[in-house]
Amino acid sequence: xxxxxSRRVLFQVGAVVLALLVTTVVLIAAKAPPLAAFANIVQxxxxxxDVTSNVLVAWVPLLLVTSGLLLTFTVGLWNIxxxxxxxxxxxxxxxxxxxxxxxxxxxxxxxxxAFVAGMVGGSLWAMLAGALKTFGGVNEIFxxxxxxxxxxxxxxxxxxxxxxxxxxxxxxxTLPFDQRLWMPTVTPQSMLSVxxxxxxxAAIAIVYLMIQGTYFGLRLKAVGKNAKAxxxxxxPTWQHMMASFALCGLFAGVAGAVQVTAVYHRLIPSISSxxxxxxxxxxxxxxxxxxxxxxxxxxxxxxxxxSIQLPIVLRLDSSLAGVLQGTLVLFVLLGHxxxxxxxxKPQVVS
Amino acid sequence: MRKTMVLVLLLTLxxxxxxxxxxxxxxxxxxxxxxxxxxxxxxxxxxxxxxYDGLQYVLAKVxxxxxxxxxxxxxxxxxxxxxSQLGESLVAQGAKMVIFSSDDMTDEAIKxxxxxxxxxxxxxxxxxxxKEGKNYQPLPNxxxxxxxxxxxxxxxxxxxxxxTKTGKIGFLGPLINDETRxxxxxxxxxxxxxxxxxxxxxxxxxxxxxxxxGFWFNIPGVTSDPTQVADDFFxxxxxxxxxxxxxxxxxxxxxxxxxxxxxxxxxxxxxxxAIEEGKGVSLGVPYFNWGPAYVNAAKAAMDGTWxxxxxxxxxxxxxxxxxxxxxxxxxxxxxTREVSEDVxxxxxxxxxxxxLWEGPLYLQDGTEYxxxxxxxxxxxxxxxxxxxxxxxxxxxxx
Numbered sequence: 186x187x188x189x190x191s192r193r194v195l196f197q198v199g200a201v202v203l204a205l206l207v208t209t210v211v212l213i214a215a216k217a218p219p220l221a222a223f224a225n226i227v228q229x230x231x232x233x234x235d236v237t238s239n240v241l242v243a244w245v246p247l248l249l250v251t252s253g254l255l256l257t258f259t260v261g262l263w264n265i266x267x268x269x270x271x272x273x274x275x276x277x278x279x280x281x282x283x284x285x286x287x288x289x290x291x292x293x294x295x296x297x298x299a300f301v302a303g304m305v306g307g308s309l310w311a312m313l314a315g316a317l318k319t320f321g322g323v324n325e326i327f328x329x330x331x332x333x334x335x336x337x338x339x340x341x342x343x344x345x346x347x348x349x350x351x352x353x354x355x356x357x358x359t360l361p362f363d364q365r366l367w368m369p370t371v372t373p374q375s376m377l378s379v380x381x382x383x384x385x386x387a388a389i390a391i392v393y394l395m396i397q398g399t400y401f402g403l404r405l406k407a408v409g410k411n412a413k414a415x416x417x418x419x420x421p422t423w424q425h426m427m428a429s430f431a432l433c434g435l436f437a438g439v440a441g442a443v444q445v446t447a448v449y450h451r452l453i454p455s456i457s458s459x460x461x462x463x464x465x466x467x468x469x470x471x472x473x474x475x476x477x478x479x480x481x482x483x484x485x486x487x488x489x490x491x492s493i494q495l496p497i498v499l500r501l502d503s504s505l506a507g508v509l510q511g512t513l514v515l516f517v518l519l520g521h522x523x524x525x526x527x528x529x530k531p532q533v534v535s
Numbered sequence: 536m537r538k539t540m541v542l543v544l545l546l547t548l549x550x551x552x553x554x555x556x557x558x559x560x561x562x563x564x565x566x567x568x569x570x571x572x573x574x575x576x577x578x579x580x581x582x583x584x585x586x587y588d589g590l591q592y593v594l595a596k597v598x599x600x601x602x603x604x605x606x607x608x609x610x611x612x613x614x615x616x617x618x619s620q621l622g623e624s625l626v627a628q629g630a631k632m633v634i635f636s637s638d639d640m641t642d643e644a645i646k647x648x649x650x651x652x653x654x655x656x657x658x659x660x661x662x663x664x665x666k667e668g669k670n671y672q673p674l675p676n677x678x679x680x681x682x683x684x685x686x687x688x689x690x691x692x693x694x695x696x697x698x699t700k701t702g703k704i705g706f707l708g709p710l711i712n713d714e715t716r717x718x719x720x721x722x723x724x725x726x727x728x729x730x731x732x733x734x735x736x737x738x739x740x741x742x743x744x745x746x747x748x749g750f751w752f753n754i755p756g757v758t759s760d761p762t763q764v765a766d767d768f769f770x771x772x773x774x775x776x777x778x779x780x781x782x783x784x785x786x787x788x789x790x791x792x793x794x795x796x797x798x799x800x801x802x803x804x805x806x807x808x809a810i811e812e813g814k815g816v817s818l819g820v821p822y823f824n825w826g827p828a829y830v831n832a833a834k835a836a837m838d839g840t841w842x843x844x845x846x847x848x849x850x851x852x853x854x855x856x857x858x859x860x861x862x863x864x865x866x867x868x869x870x871t872r873e874v875s876e877d878v879x880x881x882x883x884x885x886x887x888x889x890x891l892w893e894g895p896l897y898l899q900d901g902t903e904y905x906x907x908x909x910x911x912x913x914x915x916x917x918x919x920x921x922x923x924x925x926x927x928x929x930x931x932x933x
Contacts, residue, residue: 454754497604
């Protein structure tokens with residue numbers, strides 16, 4: 186059998202169906218009504234403008250993170266340290282708000298500074314993982330994982346230590362920032378901030394164009410396909426890996442800044458909200474193709490937000506969304522592997 | 536004609552002012568869906584379950600009420616969500632009154648109350664609606680409810696000091712704030728009273744150590760592990776551990792040590808039936824009975840008598856375990872007959888006016904807190920700035 190686009194789609198659809206089946210089995214095993222559960226997730230994600238806007242709130246950082254990860258995946262790197270890079274983005278953005286928030290500068294300028302600081306923080310942390318790999322020979326997966334722990338510890342130390350509330354170290358985070366330093370939202374009730382949506386869409390567009398339409402993107406791909414060959418052909422390999430780390434960290438840092446300025450309005454212990462790991466899953470699910478990042482990230486965000494209904498309405502644990510997301514990625518990867526074994530690549534006629 | 540116009544104008548103005556002036560939400564009428572946001576699992580045998588049970592009491596006592604709830608409302612368990620967003624999910628399910636049942640939710644509850652002036656909001660354990668409080672921020676749709684569990688912590692400290700063989704009592708503390716300082720200190724006051732007045736020992740020979748884990752319950756990798764802290768206490772000669780956290784690790788560890796033949800005890804917190812986990816090692820539990828206060832709030836929301844306020848409800852001294860009248864209680868566990876009688880005697884003394892928040896009392900750093908004969912005001916107790924002299928442990932988070 187030949188590997189054609191239509192057959193590829195067939196495999197993807199098959200994987201989704203299988204994932205749904207497995208989740209259904211899990212639900213039945215938990216003595217829960219599967220249809221009602223799925224219906225509640227959909228209702229909880231798109232049942233009203235309020236919940237849909239919450240989906241978009243989750244979509245923004247997820248899409249930003251996925252955008253960054255597409256660059257590191259392109260160059261063949263597993264940037265597991267993405268969580269830490271979001272956290273550092275959040276920390277640096279908080280630092281900027283604390284330093285410049287009361288300086289008399291206009292809130293817009295302070296917020297821009299916070300975003301720039303977030304970018305710098307995320308980028309530096311990513312380059313640290315890159316430096317460990319390039320100069321220390323530490324595999325980026327282990328280096329990144331280690332740096333995630335360090336970032337979490339640093340964040341908690343700041344919240345419980347130097348940046349604690351007056352007299353109280355609280356898990357609920359630092360004191361909320363002055364309201365004028367919150368990112369503007371659609372309505373006072375909403376958490377949805379249009380500028381952050383624009384930033385996220387711009388991020389994925391930039392990454393798409395970078396990979397598809399620039400020499401830099403082409404070189405990244407070359408390094409990713411075969412680093413040795415790329416090196417022999419004159420592409421500075423480690424510099425391109427470093428650059429992809431730096432850029433990925435930059436996008437993760439923006440996600441951290443969004444979390445701090447638009448969602449929580451303070452620094453909290455779990456400021457990354459697990460979007461880094463979720464972003465890795467999205468990137469794998471779309472087979473590292475930027476064109477599909479936005480809809481699939483939206484789907485994952487919808488699952489996260491929609492699943493809040495499960496404990497409220499059906500008394501089910503909302504981690505079911507995680508089960509669905511995880512099995513989905515597993516089956517798509519499995520489908521990918523099976524496809525490569527079963528289907529032959531179409532012959533290129535020269 | 537002109538008079539009529541002036542009258543119409545005045546009426547319009549009054550109506551407009553009425554609309555814009557902040558006011559409590561309109562009466563909910565004969566049906567009220569209540570949303571409950573809990574910080575831990577609804578069946579944690581601790582703080583969250585006590586709140587959950589309080590709402591079950593409301594459902595039984597107030598016809599027309601319905602409950603929707605979400606538990607584990609903290610950013611570790613539900614990453615990516617905010618507490619106000621979870622409150623909104625409950626509103627989407629019909630809730631007209633939302634209870635944010637943790638101090639940890641303060642910022643988000645305020646955000647929610649401001650964004651939803653049409654929803655009745657209870658922030659349990661908060662002080663924002665206390666006119667005489669330090670954090671007064673009037674919101675017409677918000678009520679703060681808290682129980683004076685300090686008295687029952689005194690009973691806990693008393694039972695601990697009457698039972699200890701080593702004279703060393705450990706206090707497994709959550710995070711450091713006004714509330715936890717005053718609760719740990721209350722336990723110490725009860726213990727000291729028992730030690731000096733019932734056991735006739737010198738005050739200096741009582742060791743009372745507080746170790747804070749960093750939050751109300753264990754979050755692996757974030758807080759200290761309460762199991763480990765309890766073990767450390769038992770391994771270093773502290774034979775009674777009073778728990779100040781929302782979950783029951785102290786009792787579980789006491790049971791484990793006891794099974795190995797060590798004579799140790801523990802006192803859980805928050806939830807009336809928390810002693811069931813540690814039969815034989817649990818001396819009793821100081822607990823909250825949220826039902827009656829939540830019933831009052833629900834009725835006020837339904838009949839339109841809701842006025843924002845702060846309430847700090849005490850025990851019903853005639854029977855501290857009266858489910859309909861007492862906001863706090865002490866459920867006795869494994870006590871010797873003598874200690875059990877002494878506990879009753881001590882409760883009786885407090886009922887008749889014994890006040891352990893009376894001077895001379897000194898703060899941990901030695902500064903005078905209450906002069907001889909001076910009784911602490913509610914504000915002095917609520918905002919206790921340090922632990923008391925005689926207690927070992929951190930007073931302020933560094």
